[in-house]
Amino acid sequence: MYQSKLLDAYKQAQNYVQDKQIAHDLNVNPSRICEMRKGKRYISDSEAVFLAENSGIDPEIALLGCHADRNENPHIKQLWETIAKKFNGHGLHLNSMAYVSLGTLASMPLIEHLQYALCILC
Numbered sequence: 128m129y130q131s132k133l134l135d136a137y138k139q140a141q142n143y144v145q146d147k148q149i150a151h152d153l154n155v156n157p158s159r160i161c162e163m164r165k166g167k168r169y170i171s172d173s174e175a176v177f178l179a180e181n182s183g184i185d186p187e188i189a190l191l192g193c194h195a196d197r198n199e200n201p202h203i204k205q206l207w208e209t210i211a212k213k214f215n216g217h218g219l220h221l222n223s224m225a226y227v228s229l230g231t232l233a234s235m236p237l238i239e240h241l242q243y244a245l246c247i248l249c
Contacts, residue, residue, distance in 0.1 A: 129192030129211075130163055130170045136182040153177070169197045 138149055146164075147157040153174055162168035170178070170193050179189035188211070195207035 129189075129196050130175075133170065133175065133178050133182070133184070133189055133192065134160065134163065136184055137178040140182040149178075152181075166196070169193065 134146070134149060137143075138146070141148070141152075143149060146160040150157040150160045153159075159168060163170055172190060172193070175189045175193045176186045178184075179186040191207060191211040195204055195211055198204040198207060
């Protein structure tokens with residue numbers, strides 16, 4: 128599910144530890160974030176754009192992924208996923224994730240850089 132990945136990217140970009148911190152930023156009840164992760168509730172377009180812009184992810188990619196998640200019709204869902212794959216095929220998603228990683232590293236002190244590198248290697 129794309130929306131969980133989007134929430135995780137935002138959480139990492141903001142150096143948050145708990146989902147309730149995301150809920151505060153979105154001005155929603157913390158239980159809503161849990162519902163989003165379980166697929167019982169979907170991220171709105173405005174929430175997706177907010178999360179993407181503050182995570183260094185292209186908002187267009189975020190909207191495509193969220194729309195693919197929302198659709199129950201298998202044919203329409205497949206169309207959204209095909210469109211998202213075309214964008215991903217152009218490397219847009221990888222560029223966005225690289226910007227998030229670089230932004231995260233740039234904001235950390237040296238000791239945290241080393242801990243971050245160790246976490247990635249593990």
